[in-house]
Amino acid sequence: MRFRLIIPALVGLGSQLAHAEKLAVEKDELKFGFIKLTDCAPIVIAKEKGFFEDEGLQVEVIAQSNWKVLLDNVITGNLDGAHMLSGQPIAATIGIGTEAHIVTPYTLDLNGNAITVSNSIWEQMQENDPDLDSDTPEHPISADALKPITEDMLAEGKKLQMGMVFPVSTHNYELRYWLAAAGIHPGYYSKTDVAGRTDAEVELSVTPPPQMPATLEAGTISGYCVGEPWNQQAVAKGIGVPVVTNYEIWKNNPEKVFGVTKKWADENPNTIVAVTKALIRAGKWLDETVDGKLVNREEACRILSQPNYVGADFEVIKNSMTGTFAFQKSDIQDMPDFNVFFKHDCSYPWYSDGVWFLTQMRRWGQITETKPASWYAETAKKIYLPDVYMKAAESLISEGHLAEDELPKTTDGYKPATKDFIDGNEFDGKKPIEYLNSFKIGIKDDPSMATK
Amino acid sequence: MEFKYKILKGIDISGLNFLSPVVRLATGEEPAKQLREIGRFIVVPIIAFLAFLWLWSVVAPKHKTKAGEVPTPAVVWDATGGIWRFHEYETQKDQAYQLTGGTRLDTLGKAKARMAELDALEARAKEQLAAAEASSKEKFDARVAPSKKAYDDAREASKDARRTRTEALKAEAAQLAGATPEQRETFLNHLRDADAAAEAEKKSLDGLKAAYADAQTVTFPETKDARRTVTVLAEERQFLVKYLDMLGDNSREAKVADAKAKAEEARSAFLNAGPDEDLYKLGSTVLKRQELLATTAASQYAKPWTLPKQIVRSLLCVFSGFLLASFIAIPIGILCGLSPTFMAATTPFVALFKPVSPLVWLPIIMIIVGGFMPDPENHWLIVLLGKVPFLGNYKIDPMFLSSAITVALCSLWATLVNTALGVGSVDKDHMNVARVLRLGFWSRLFKIVIPTALPLIFAGLRISLGVGWMVLVAAEILSTSEGIGKFVNDMYTNGSSQSFAQMFVVVFIVGFIGMALDRIMVVFQRLVSFETAGSTL
Numbered sequence: 001m002r003f004r005l006i007i008p009a010l011v012g013l014g015s016q017l018a019h020a021e022k023l024a025v026e027k028d029e030l031k032f033g034f035i036k037l038t039d040c041a042p043i044v045i046a047k048e049k050g051f052f053e054d055e056g057l058q059v060e061v062i063a064q065s066n067w068k069v070l071l072d073n074v075i076t077g078n079l080d081g082a083h084m085l086s087g088q089p090i091a092a093t094i095g096i097g098t099e100a101h102i103v104t105p106y107t108l109d110l111n112g113n114a115i116t117v118s119n120s121i122w123e124q125m126q127e128n129d130p131d132l133d134s135d136t137p138e139h140p141i142s143a144d145a146l147k148p149i150t151e152d153m154l155a156e157g158k159k160l161q162m163g164m165v166f167p168v169s170t171h172n173y174e175l176r177y178w179l180a181a182a183g184i185h186p187g188y189y190s191k192t193d194v195a196g197r198t199d200a201e202v203e204l205s206v207t208p209p210p211q212m213p214a215t216l217e218a219g220t221i222s223g224y225c226v227g228e229p230w231n232q233q234a235v236a237k238g239i240g241v242p243v244v245t246n247y248e249i250w251k252n253n254p255e256k257v258f259g260v261t262k263k264w265a266d267e268n269p270n271t272i273v274a275v276t277k278a279l280i281r282a283g284k285w286l287d288e289t290v291d292g293k294l295v296n297r298e299e300a301c302r303i304l305s306q307p308n309y310v311g312a313d314f315e316v317i318k319n320s321m322t323g324t325f326a327f328q329k330s331d332i333q334d335m336p337d338f339n340v341f342f343k344h345d346c347s348y349p350w351y352s353d354g355v356w357f358l359t360q361m362r363r364w365g366q367i368t369e370t371k372p373a374s375w376y377a378e379t380a381k382k383i384y385l386p387d388v389y390m391k392a393a394e395s396l397i398s399e400g401h402l403a404e405d406e407l408p409k410t411t412d413g414y415k416p417a418t419k420d421f422i423d424g425n426e427f428d429g430k431k432p433i434e435y436l437n438s439f440k441i442g443i444k445d446d447p448s449m450a451t452k
Numbered sequence: 453m454e455f456k457y458k459i460l461k462g463i464d465i466s467g468l469n470f471l472s473p474v475v476r477l478a479t480g481e482e483p484a485k486q487l488r489e490i491g492r493f494i495v496v497p498i499i500a501f502l503a504f505l506w507l508w509s510v511v512a513p514k515h516k517t518k519a520g521e522v523p524t525p526a527v528v529w530d531a532t533g534g535i536w537r538f539h540e541y542e543t544q545k546d547q548a549y550q551l552t553g554g555t556r557l558d559t560l561g562k563a564k565a566r567m568a569e570l571d572a573l574e575a576r577a578k579e580q581l582a583a584a585e586a587s588s589k590e591k592f593d594a595r596v597a598p599s600k601k602a603y604d605d606a607r608e609a610s611k612d613a614r615r616t617r618t619e620a621l622k623a624e625a626a627q628l629a630g631a632t633p634e635q636r637e638t639f640l641n642h643l644r645d646a647d648a649a650a651e652a653e654k655k656s657l658d659g660l661k662a663a664y665a666d667a668q669t670v671t672f673p674e675t676k677d678a679r680r681t682v683t684v685l686a687e688e689r690q691f692l693v694k695y696l697d698m699l700g701d702n703s704r705e706a707k708v709a710d711a712k713a714k715a716e717e718a719r720s721a722f723l724n725a726g727p728d729e730d731l732y733k734l735g736s737t738v739l740k741r742q743e744l745l746a747t748t749a750a751s752q753y754a755k756p757w758t759l760p761k762q763i764v765r766s767l768l769c770v771f772s773g774f775l776l777a778s779f780i781a782i783p784i785g786i787l788c789g790l791s792p793t794f795m796a797a798t799t800p801f802v803a804l805f806k807p808v809s810p811l812v813w814l815p816i817i818m819i820i821v822g823g824f825m826p827d828p829e830n831h832w833l834i835v836l837l838g839k840v841p842f843l844g845n846y847k848i849d850p851m852f853l854s855s856a857i858t859v860a861l862c863s864l865w866a867t868l869v870n871t872a873l874g875v876g877s878v879d880k881d882h883m884n885v886a887r888v889l890r891l892g893f894w895s896r897l898f899k900i901v902i903p904t905a906l907p908l909i910f911a912g913l914r915i916s917l918g919v920g921w922m923v924l925v926a927a928e929i930l931s932t933s934e935g936i937g938k939f940v941n942d943m944y945t946n947g948s949s950q951s952f953a954q955m956f957v958v959v960f961i962v963g964f965i966g967m968a969l970d971r972i973m974v975v976f977q978r979l980v981s982f983e984t985a986g987s988t989l
Contacts, residue, residue: 311946
């Protein structure tokens with residue numbers, strides 16, 4: 001009987017807030033793809049908590065086997081949108097790999113990755129740095145203790161093998177950043193070397209996230225950088241030791257985005273706003289705190305552990321999503337910001353995030369030519385859609401689902417310059433060329449490009 | 453009597469020969485002989501299967517992998533229950549969304565009652581889990597403590613020993629200033645000895661560490677069971693929360709009522725609007741709201757794929773591929789059989805493409821099919837197939853077509869070769885008679901060639917279907933086309949404690965369906981065969 005009582009109330013509300021009209025979505029049955037990683041949470045939560053339904057959308061959420069298949073399915077139209085690596089829309093748009101114009105109105109999360117090394121590498125690192133030989137070593141752990149190992153291997157004519165999930169993934173750039181910060185060269189990409197191994201002291205290769213633990217155990221790779229739950233899985237199974245999280249490499253770095261094709265966004269201008277609205281509500285729900293405690297995460301872990309979503313054991317997902325991170329069974333650290341879905345203006349599509357990825361693509365040679373600073377800004381503007389985000393947010397404010405002060409305070413879509421990196425280097429999204437030239441290891445561009 | 457022979461004939465044709473002694477026994481024919489036969493063809497296989505189950509349940513727990521223990525039959529059975537539960541939950545949600553009126557309110561009441569029960573159940577399960585965890589923690593500590601102590605002590609001892617050795621060597625080195633080369637050589641030997649000692653200590657330490665790690669791998673069944681109960685209840689709560697929502701405020705009925713009220717309101721606002729109001733705006737609001745009402749009324753719950761539905765889709769896919777293969781292979785096979793020249797022309801293709809793996813075909817086919825369908829949802833073929841009754845419910849997409857074509861490409865060879873063989877082996881005398889009777893090409897084909905070749909054609913089709921079924925699962929894994937293969941891949945990537953057992957469930961399902969398909973083809977093969985040859989397994 002409850003709904004009968006509610007209707008008059010709703011109708012009353014509807015006439016008062018004439019602008020809170022439901023969006024007339026162009027398409028109401030949608031298919032979104034995702035990879036089985038905990039950071040797909042906003043999409044799954046928006047479905048399970050009924051936020052999509054509130055926008056009049058019926059969404060099917062479909063697991064994809066790897067990032068390439070996922071991207072292809074979005075491009076060919078088998079999927080309407082998907083959980084993507086931040087680098088994917090950028091790479092697709094500028095033509096690294098499959099070329100297609102992909103845009104994003106929403107950043108799904110911050111942080112959430114870690115680098116895990118095998119037990120034997122960990123032991124050797126402990127030998128190199130006795131401070132690590134403890135049940136609770138001090139964090140962050142740099143790759144300094146890894147350098148002698150790679151040098152020994154090089155002397156024997158071997159190269160340390162490590163895994164990451166995709167050539168344009170955050171994981172690739174983070175792993176490279178961590179290695180390079182300790183003076184280990186992870187290798188350049190070039191027109192002829194698409195594996196990115198020119199000058200490499202450590203060779204990186206692509207392994208799908210769910211297969212990381214098995215590949216590490218088999219000894220094909222000695223370490224990897226991947227999202228959750230695959231680092232916690234390594235701890236749970238006792239096959240490796242996470243040494244550093246990406247939160248420690250770059251505090252609050254953008255991780256995944258929600259991507260659609262430009263064509264889809266143009267054809268469905270209301271639908272994309274409706275989807276963004278539901279995602280913002282999901283992100284907010286995920287980060288809801290009472291007295292500083294994340295209150296909805298446990299329920300979120302339960303939902304994610306369903307076999308059609310992430311499907312890993314509840315206990316394993318819980319380890320990383322409820323504010324702690326287990327480096328070893330004996331070393332469980334509080335890390336309230338390991339998974340951020342809404343705080344720190346996380347979900348806003350920042351142009352500066354796009355510029356950071358572009359600089360890394362240039363730093364490692366995936367972008368083969370010198371580009372002027374203006375190109376970085378223009379490219380980011382082609383991909384990130386803050387207008388859609390703001391439209392969705394304003395609509396949510398008028399409906400009372402969002403408060404005015406929860407909007408990011410920005411006028412130009414750039415985050416302020418930051419030094420929150422493991423090597424203390426400063427990144428300013430407006431100075432890409434200066435940033436590129438500030439690295440010891442990496443391709444450098446002509447400083448005159450900065451003003452072009 | 454007449455009836456008995458009919459049954460026996462039916463049994464013979466269907467290849468279920470093991471049943472015939474039962475029929476004969478029931479009619480009292482040579483009881484002693486029939487009992488012996490029953491013993492051999494029914495009891496022995498059952499015993500063998502039971503023995504297999506027993507062996508499995510004994511051996512499986514012995515092999516520990518990092519993904520957990522190899523599941524026993526009981527665990528696999530439990531996983532089957534889990535898969536089924538998930539299917540039930542999703543089906544119920546789907547139905548809940550469409551319920552209306554009294555039925556909906558009744559169901560809502562029942563679900564609320566169950567929710568109330570759940571609180572107590574969950575509280576008890578959590579208590580039990582806490583107790584089990586506490587007791588197993590004690591046991592765990594007790595079990596791990598000795599090996600941990602041994603390892604820690606040895607590590608400390610080794611550290612001390614190394615320090616002492618280094619100090620001694622350093623002291624020795626300090627006195628080497630005025631030493632002879634021989635004495636210096638001796639010092640080098642001492643250094644070497646110290647290294648060897650450190651190496652040996654490290655080895656024994658490694659052994660102790662392995663023992664410590666091994667002790668830590670112990671699991672406690674009572675904790676596992678308690679956790680399982682908690683998980684099952686938590687899953688049910690998860691389901692009920694959503695279920696209640698879909699029966700209540702978020703049911704289609706409630707949403708339609710809401711949308712209707714809004715549409716009515718807009719209409720009356722438009723009709724009764726004064727002259728100074730924006731009639732254009734009010735009018736378009738009416739249209740917008742009416743449209744919203746229509747989409748709401750037609751909306752469906754986006755139900756995720758569950759294994760039973762995936763199985764049906766896989767079957768549809770394999771049959772589509774199989775039909776396609778037959779349409780290609782049989783005509784070409786007949787031509788090959790009729791004309792040695794044509795056969796010579798085809799042989800290189802058959803030889804070249806037959807051994808190609810489905811894993812090679814699939815990506816190629818996917819790209820080609822994708823090229824034909826830039827906008828798959830509006831492509832005429834997809835729209836057409838979506839309208840076919842039954843088939844339309846299974847979301848035919850380019851992935852489905854690619855998988856079906858891959859199945860066809862891999863399975864058509866058996867049919868092609870067998871057809872050619874069958875047609876080629878038509879009796880020369882029959883052909884001569886046909887020539888004497890001046891039969892035309894088509895009557896010769898349909899009256900003599902095909903009937904003679906039919907048993908071999910069907911033998912080929914049977915192999916093709918078997919191959920197709922095996923290929924399909926691989927194709928689905930690679931193309932992420934919904935079906936059994938996708939299920940296996942999803943479970944593998946889930947990597948949860950249930951995944952391993954769920955994959956075993958699939959082994960049995962795939963095996964069982966494969967067997968059923970084979971039996972069906974056997975029946976067809978027998979129906980077209982003239983000779984009643986012995987059963988082929």
